[in-house]
Amino acid sequence: MRLSRPFQDVSTMNTLLNTAEDLALEAGEPMPGPEHLLLAALRLPDGTARRAFGRLGADPDAFGAAVARVHAEALAAAGVRVADEAALDTEVARNRSPKRGAMRATAPAQEAFQAATRHARTDRSPLLGAHVVAAVAGLEHGTAPRALRAMDIEPAALGEAARAELAA
Template identity: 55%
Template sequence: MKLPRPIQDMRTIKKLLTAAESEARRAGDELPGPEHLLLAAFDLPDDTARRAFERAGADPAGFRAAIDDTHQRAMHDVGVQVAGPDRPLPEAAPATGPYRLTAPGQEVFQAAVRLAKAGSGSPLRGAHVVAAIGGQQRGTVARALRTLGVERAALTAAADQVLTER
């Protein structure tokens, strides 16, 4: 998996994956998934994920609330009372061993890397993660985007526009 700018890309990957793991732990999840990668991408220094999300008509700050709402509705639908302000989720234990993602998380990460490689020598950026998220048809991230009223195709198009800006 050769990237156009290996040192810069490795730094970005480390920041992205470390932050995604922290997001997953905060949410009580054992492994990071696509939603955690997107939250982590919002905080990358290149700011392209945040700009792409805003260009698609969504507020990055509202994404975390949409994820929480999605989880609460799913649990409610199966009859489970969920944590709330008075019953917070316990943080997941720190990860040990090799870095792992959920299967959808791995799919999004690999798609983002492929998009970066396919670009004209562009390093891996947050907007690559956003574009890869646009390909997710199911799961928490897709439901959270629907909650926000964000069309996946519009999200991918916005990410592509941000990536082509100079």
Template identity: 50%
Template sequence: MKLTRTIKDIPTLRTLLEGAEAEARDAGRAEPGAEHLLLAALALPEGSAPRVLAHLDPTVDLARVRAAIAAQHAAALEAVGIEVPGPLAADAPGEADLPVPPTYRADASAREAFRAVTELVRAKPRVPLCGAHVVAAVAGLEHGTTPRALRILGIDREALAAAARAELARLAAAGRDRRSA
């Protein structure tokens, strides 16, 4: 049963990780961070991550999260004395032009978030890997770009985690209902 479950999660996992890599490259980063996992989760076709955010604030969408993350990256550069003349351009020279590594690499925040995703998936074995798992995982991060971006958006991390857990419970109940029908 576990192997079947793992095999069913592979397409979502691939889409999530490839999406995070693309988000990182677009932002000029060599490796994705937790913020890139969040952006990739918000773009997953199953839609659970946007539903979680909409539960807290219907105006928060992928574009607003992306803008808050870009603002945090710019603020970090400015904090060390690097002036950012305007929005961080996706086509700016730098690490975005590096080739994609053959194996998946991620920064410490993404690895921490993904460990949490793995624990959440194991805790809710009836819910396939989805964006709500990622949202719940990044809501647990205390440091880094993602929690600062969430603050900019006015989103409380505890409320976000609770909304993600509620979405996972809803998905588990919907799965039970489909099996019993």
């Protein structure tokens, strides 16, 4: 992959991927998914991911809670009832996998990350949070699109907002 600004892009990629992995591990998940990439993009210092949400009048800080709510609803639909949140936190901590070298991610997260880097190359821009937002918003299925819809955000509209932020 040819990068527009190699050192800046590598730094952003490291920050993005490491943060996504940390967020997944904190949630008790062995590998980050697209929702973790989006949460990590919202923490990038360039601010473009947060501004993309803002273009829709949406609170970017509400995305994490929406992800948690979608996960809880999925567990409930599967018949899993969590009566004691402290017990769940203990169980998650017990089952947390430590980091093991190169980052691993779910196939949809890898797809979203590759799409984000392609967007950056096409734009001849450094990799920015809004590239990740646009890529994740392009996914049809999974936790991230369900969480966005739970926030009353249509993923396609968020993708358009991210592209508008990149064009600004």
